[in-house]
Amino acid sequence: MDDEAHILIIGSLRLKNGELVNALRKRYDVCFVASGKEALAYSAQRLPQALVLDAVSLRTPGIRICQTLRAQLGAVPILHLHPGPKDDAQSCADALLFAPITxxxxxxxLNRLLNTHKEETLTCGPFQMNVTRRMLYARGQETQLTPKQTLLLEIFLRHPSQTHSRKTLMEKVWQTDYLGDTRTLDVHIRWLRQVLEHDSTNPQFLKTVRGVGYKLEIGDEGMGEPALELAAEMT
Structure with a gap:
């Protein structure tokens, strides 16, 4: 996995500049938050490639926090630093690491966890798509995609802010340069907007470039309001 993988750590602020966090900073692009609620708010703007839940520093088993993160952030892999004991440990995380932790x-x-997921997900702004499973995470929920929907969305996620002509999209997704009838493309764009946008009639992300085609705009002006349905449950 790329050394600049973006990692979000959830832990006690007193350990923000501690040995463990500093060790991660030397290898990864690290952001630190102090609660599950803050993690959801941050991830609504930029999805991390992995979450490290330091329940040890928070002095809690972290089970409830982990469950809410999983429900809200879908396929984002979670490494749960658990206080133990091992025999009684419960977690929905992808990996568990028990105290004492070096x-x-x-x-x-973390490197092992990232390597396991490195070919599965594509992240852009607040969106994440598991290309292999054709699963999209957007607005706090997972949606199963069809093969054509996956191909179309992958083009936009890999090239944000780039305008793609209708001709190019038809060629890449449907292997045709015939533009006499592009209703199929229109239907797919409309469907993607329904799952990407808070208001599909007023798109802030997947925008029409009149006379040309479409582009995915990722930026502060297109972030919308984060969906934090379960934020009240976080500690």
Whole structure:
């Protein structure tokens, strides 16, 4: 996995500049938040490639936080730093690491977790798509995509802010340059807007470039309001 993988750490602020976090900063692009609620708000703007839930520093098993993160952030892999005991541990995380935790063990576990997921997901702004499983995470929910929907959305996610002509999209997704009838493209764009946008009639992300085609605009002006349905449950 790329050394600049974006990692979001959830833990006690007193350990923000501690040994474990600093060890991660040397290898990854790290952001630190102090609660599950803050993690949801941050992820609504930029999805991390992995979450590290430091329940040890928060002095809690972290089960409820982990469950809410999983429900809200879908396929984002979670490494749960658990206070133990091992025999009684419960977690919906992708990987568990029990106290005592060293920098070496943490780096190994996180690197292994990232390598497991590195070919599965494509992240852009607040959106994440598992290309292999054709699963989209947007606005706090997962949606199963069809093969054509996946191909079309992948073009936009890989090239944000770039305008794609209708001709180019028809060629890449439907292998045709015939533009006499592009209703199929229109239907797919309309469907994508329904799952990407808070208001599909006033798109802030997937925009029409009149006379040309479409583009995915990712920026502060297109972030919309984060969907934090379960934020009240976070500690």
């Amino acid at each position: 920098a070496r063990r943490l780096l190994y576990s």
